[in-house]
Every structure is written in C-alpha cells, then in structure tokens.
Amino acid sequence: MSEDIQKKIAELEAEMARTQKNKATNYHLGTLKAKIAKLKSELINGPGGKSAGSKDAGRGFDVTKSGDTRIGLVGFPSVGKSTLLTALTGTKSEAAAYEFTTLTCIPGTMKYRGARIQVLDLPGIIEGAADGKGRGRQVISTARTCNLILIVLDAAKPVTHKKIIEAELFSFGIRINQEPPDVKLTKKEGGGISYQEMVKQTKGMNAEVARLVCKEYRISCAEIILREDITVDQFIDVIEGNRAYIPVLYVFNKIDALTIEELDILDQMPNYVPISSQHEWNLEELMDTIWDRCNMLRIYTKPKGQIPDYDEPVILHAENPSIEEFCNRIHRGLMQEFSHAWVWGKYGVVRTIRA
C-alpha cells in the first residue's frame, strides 16, 4: 500500500524534474506539486486520513507538558542528545556508545532566568523516519508539540545529516524557521474562486495556479487573498492547513573531538551553537541562545508600595502576551476578579490595562 504511494510520488517527482520551468509549464507544475503534497499526506496518515500533524495522525509520546515552554532534542542516534539532557537539566537519561540507547521520551526541566523550560530527550531518528522507520513518526509527532527544536548534530559527522533531519521534519508538516504565509483562505458555499493579490507575486503564484491547486483539493469555492509574495509550495501549505511553524536551533556537539581550525569553520555558521555535552563546554551560550529563540517575557509582580518580587517572574511567550494568560498563571479565577493592572515595560512606559 505505502509502496504504491511511494511509487506514485517517485513518478510525479520524476515528471517534475523532466518538466522545464517556464511560464507555459507553471500551471502543470502547480498541479504536480499539489498531487505530490496530497500523496505525502496520505503516506503519513493513511488513505483519506487526517493530514500530517492533526490530532489523530501519528501519535507522539505521552508526556505531559509542564513548565513555561517546551523544547525537543532531535537528531541521529548517538550524537549525544541524552548526555545533553543530563547536562542541561540534571535529569539522568541513559547515554551509551551504541545507537538507539534511548527508546522513549525522557523529559527534564532546565531552570534559566527564572523560567522552567521543559526539555525532551528523544530516540534517535534516521532517514525515512517520517514514513514510519523505527520510532521516527512518534519522535517527529512529539517534536511538533515543541516551541523550539534543537537539531543536535555530531560535529565530526557529515553535514548531510543536517539535511536528512530537516527533510524528515519537513515531510511531517514541520516548517522550520519560517513564519506562516500571510494568506487568507476562506472556503465558501458558492461563488467560485475569488483570488486577490495585495502584493505582486514573483514566485509562481497567479489566479490560474491557485485555481488548479484548489481543484486538486476539491475546493471549488473560496476567497483567497495573498498579502505576501509566496511560492506555490507555501500556498499548498496554507491549503493543507496544519503545518507547524517551529523555530530550530542547530547544536554541534562533541566539539572536543575537533581541531581549532575545524572549530573556526563551524564558528562562521549562523544559527549554530558549538558545544561539548560531555565536557559541559559552552552550555551557557547554548542556554542563552535557547532563551533568545524561545522569545519569552518575564513579568515581575509588585504589590502596591513594595518592591517587585524578583525571584519568581511569571513567564509568557512574547508574541502575544495577554492579561488573561497572566492571570491564569497566578490562579484560575483571578481573571473574574480582575479590574486593572499597571504594566511597566522595558521602554519605561506605564500602561494601565483594564479587563
């Protein structure tokens, strides 16, 4: 069954490779891309099944969320994920020189700047993980629940490993270091496809491509507004509707095995932190970078006429912090009694927020 689908995907991909990219073939390529995306969904979820990442699709490990945010360690076997979990959180996760030492998800808590960050050690994954090799699907399903993914790499191993891990996450609907495309798609009961570009499209999108892709997904009536210059693949992502947009940080482990010259080369790469879990080298920078990428806000409470409580900040995600979330962190029911709050921001402004 899955071989059939894989064969179809391979055929379509070969056809895409054969097709020259130009204006005339643009429509055909759009249709091919949509067909491939649909088959890949089917591969992961079964025929007519839920799209990648929906609740009933591949299930992750059953670990309760705790703390202020959650990060996951993803990588090939034996790159040092468990050694890193222990170094960051103090929670012991068995580490050994043989592959697949870790067979389940081991959570630990890293305390940093008053925040409690849940760190998940995961089994190693290999190529084909998303298609069901080993515990791969469970690992990637769990990675989808994280606010930040650390791709852990062995600094002495080829960079192709990085590409393979990225491809596995991608085919399970995870979009790394990307914002969701700024596209409004509203399915309608009638009226056909209405298509509007707020921004000039230079990457292959136009009304006809949009219509063809919609047709593949059996959408005949919808309002589409593109507020950003996007690719056809991004448009398909919007239609599939359940992509997870998650930031990724690359962690190069075992730098103790490198020469200074090799280290210098690694040092040039953006978005990388070189470390040695075993020797606990550069963990401070790693924690600092994790903190930055998690984009968290610390809020200190201050009773009237007293100095703030600097020991226990309330931590919120900085994208859209709300008074409601803040109140719920203190205790449920506080929101009901809430009347107003004075908020001092980093720009020295005092705001009064009322419920």
Ligand SMILES: Nc1nc2c(ncn2[C@@H]2O[C@H](COP(=O)(O)OP(=O)(O)OP(=O)(O)O)[C@@H](O)[C@H]2O)c(=O)[nH]1
């Ligand atoms: N030289 C060196 N070895 C390390 C480092 N970190 C881990 N190791 C070794 O690498 C081996 C694998 O470490 P683990 O922590 O078990 O790796 P893992 O990624 O959890 O492996 P799996 O659970 O099997 O996927 C062990 O022998 C560790 O002692 C490091 O920073 N430097």
Ligand SMILES: [K+]
């Ligand atoms: K191991």
Ligand SMILES: [Mg+2]
């Ligand atoms: Mg392990």
